[in-house]
Amino acid sequence: MKSTRIFMFLICPIMVLIFLYYSSGRLHLRSPVKKSREYMPLELQYKYGNLSKGECKPGYAEAKMTSIYPKFLKPAPMFLDPNFKRLSKISNYLPPFGVRTQEKIIDHILQATKSYSLGSELDRLSCKKCIIIGNGGILFNKSLGSQIDQYDVVVRLNEAPVAGFEKDVGSKTTMRITYPEGAIQRPERYEKSSLFVLSAFKLMDFKWLRHMVFKEKLRSMEGFWKSVARVVPREPEDIRILNPYFIQEAAFKFIGLPHNNGVMGKGNIPTLGTVAITMALHNCDEVAVAGFGYDMNTPHAPLHYYEKLMMSAIKESWTHNISKEKEFLRKLVKGGVIQDLTNGI
Template sequence: MVTLKHLNVKDHDEGSTLVLTEAGSSETSGTKCWSEESGEFFLNQQKNFALSLILLLGCYSALLVPAYLPTQQPIWSERTTTQSVALINRSAALLSQPCSSSWSTVRLSTVPQFRGLLDIPVFLQNVTAEWELSPPLGLQGSEETLAHTLKALPLSRLPSAPEKCRRCMVVGSGGVLYGKQLGIHIDKHDIIIRMNNAPVFGFETDAGSRTTIRLVYPEGAPLLQQEYQNTDIIALVVFKRLDLEWLAAVLAKKPLSWWSKLWFWRHVVNEIPLQPENFRIMNPEILKRTWHVMLSYTQQERKTVPTLGISAVVLALQLCDEVSLAGFGYDLQQPGAPLHYYETLRMDAMMTQVVHDVSTESLFLRDLVKAGVVHDLTGAL
């Protein structure tokens, strides 16, 4: 045996494998134990991979799952019982009084900047108008598609309601509506207007169960067919020419081509369980005049467009003598507040969008309430 520093090299028979051991170790038993019994100290390849995968998933879960869980932040829409009862009593008091003819329009005419919102035709009946702007503030460039779609609409009149005096309720999607228990009062109005996919089923206590007009664009139309029950009219708000093609396909009960569907930013519903007489096209003049009023708040050109919510309020002013709102009011100072009454999305999601100017719209709505043009039943304006 020859000793080289700290290693012992033992002679073996020809063809055998050389084994290196630390100097001073006892025979080869220690080395033999390490090589043969190493399986007790290290997992095999399959088990090692599985353990790594579990650890990796655990790390991702620890980082990502909390982001999707409800946060323990103060919710602005939650009021004390006393405040909630006060809102219910106020709503009941308004409904107990006789309907006042032309209540909203008379007060609207007293504010100079709002006079442009008077006497706007609500639904399109023909294509004779000369549009100065393209969608959504007009229909320039879409006249041919509009004419084709209008041919499939047998009716363009207003929904049935008392002819002497009408009360409108515009149900906003705001989180402030949650827990207010105004559903039974909402259903007592002559015309009830909702927007896009704001659900009714499961939220009847707060949002009511009846819909007279639901304003939609294709990407926002409810996907669940049950949401079209107890609905009188679906009114399309045109944001692009393809929206008219979508409506024509729905009326004909034929799906759009795969190529057309590629141009929608979200999946659109193919079928709506209503008859052609239940559909309308909202007059883009409503959006245009609302947009002009919003310009008066800043005195500068804006690239944003009015939301369906503010458009629904202006539409209601054309249809009804008295107009009330529920579920309106964004408090952007509280990013943790619920954005909608039906989901966990928070207010900070609205802060990141650039299509709508909700701050200006809030000022606009508050001025309408202050002037007595509309009633705010949830008290967030």
């Protein structure tokens, strides 16, 4: 009788442990998708566990990015400054992947702008939440404006308007990244306080920017594939040059586009939206996007949130590889690196 009691005393805890182990295994098998989406390394759980809801998470985007791309290194200046020649990763490439042959004109521009950061107020933030606003029709009627304006840094692309669309896209603009052909052409449509940021894709783009900075008359349109802005109503201190490393890294390291000896060629240029996201991953602690993603299965859906052009108007691009970019962006969303507010990616 005594031996039976001892046996039961020993066997009961073992049975409980087996039950718990088996139960946890079944739970894991039942919800693999949820587990993968919500998974976060223990060190990150400890780091961010005590933060209140909505509070900025320092280093969050970098930590999630390195879990997918272990060689990802965050330090990469957002804009070119007078020390840009020391950046070896861009010195050996021609535009759009670098600055080779353009050093003198860039020096000339930077001597006039004299400002090379987001500005003292944003530079002081120990944690930055950034959002990249794409131009997709998916933004229309989503009423995300107030949510977008809560971000520390709001990045807009090319000539996408704000006035009249505030309910969906917000009213705040920290910077507008563009190239000559994509820049707003009517001076009155520019925001009164935002940074004008050039993302240069060809040699002519730097010459164009020099004319804009020094308020010189643009006499020729040669070298551009469509009409360009002739005036940028910004003072030199509000103008920046985006670090071309982000174009290089997005193309060759993340998306896997053809290297083509570091020269612009068919299908090896990332879109400006993906370039902006890459920039944000290096310089922001949390990164969100809105207005990204084209659904080619709905040809009558609006292409952009601000015009009536339909999705069917999209034609095959010579410079971009949209399908490969989608794969990259979906990987970022699935891995929790970026948040997609419009669920278009």
